[in-house]
Amino acid sequence: MLEYDFKESIGYSVAxxxxxxxxxxxxxxxxxxxxxxxxxVLSGLAxxxxxxQVKLAELxxxxxxxxVRILDRMEQRGWIKRKVSSRDRRQKLxxxxxxxxxxxxxxTECAHGVRNGAVKGISSKDVVNLQKLxxxxxxxxxx
Numbered sequence: 824m825l826e827y828d829f830k831e832s833i834g835y836s837v838a839x840x841x842x843x844x845x846x847x848x849x850x851x852x853x854x855x856x857x858x859x860x861x862x863x864v865l866s867g868l869a870x871x872x873x874x875x876q877v878k879l880a881e882l883x884x885x886x887x888x889x890x891v892r893i894l895d896r897m898e899q900r901g902w903i904k905r906k907v908s909s910r911d912r913r914q915k916l917x918x919x920x921x922x923x924x925x926x927x928x929x930x931t932e933c934a935h936g937v938r939n940g941a942v943k944g945i946s947s948k949d950v951v952n953l954q955k956l957x958x959x960x961x962x963x964x965x966x
Contacts, residue, residue, distance in 0.1 A: 851936060
């Protein structure tokens with residue numbers, strides 16, 4: 824029938840760990856009425872600063888139309904603003920507003936709690952090594 828060496832698959836292990844992390848974070852954020860998608864958007868803005876809508880979609884791994892719906896809801900809540908780029912009028916730039924700062928604090932507290940739970944029983948040295956290994960895997964796959 825269908826066979827694959829899942830027990831030896833790094834991709835499968837990483838995917839399952841990601842799903843567990845995402846599920847745990849989504850549950851924590853949900854207690855505050857925040858979605859994982861909103862977390863992804865604000866995380867992208869925290870990492871990159873003001874960013875085009877196209878680059879943001881690529882960064883967080885969602886399709887453009889899906890991102891538009893997420894951004895519409897966030898803009899309605901006053902969490903982000905969109906403006907037309909002065910260099911390319913077809914490009915929309917996304918940035919966070921001051922209003923989102925309190926929500927971001929809640930989000931980061933949730934993320935820290937999930938992170939602490941995820942690494943419980945793992946030495947800080949092993950966590951650092953895992954981060955290095957994952958970075959190397961990403962570099963290998965991105966060329």
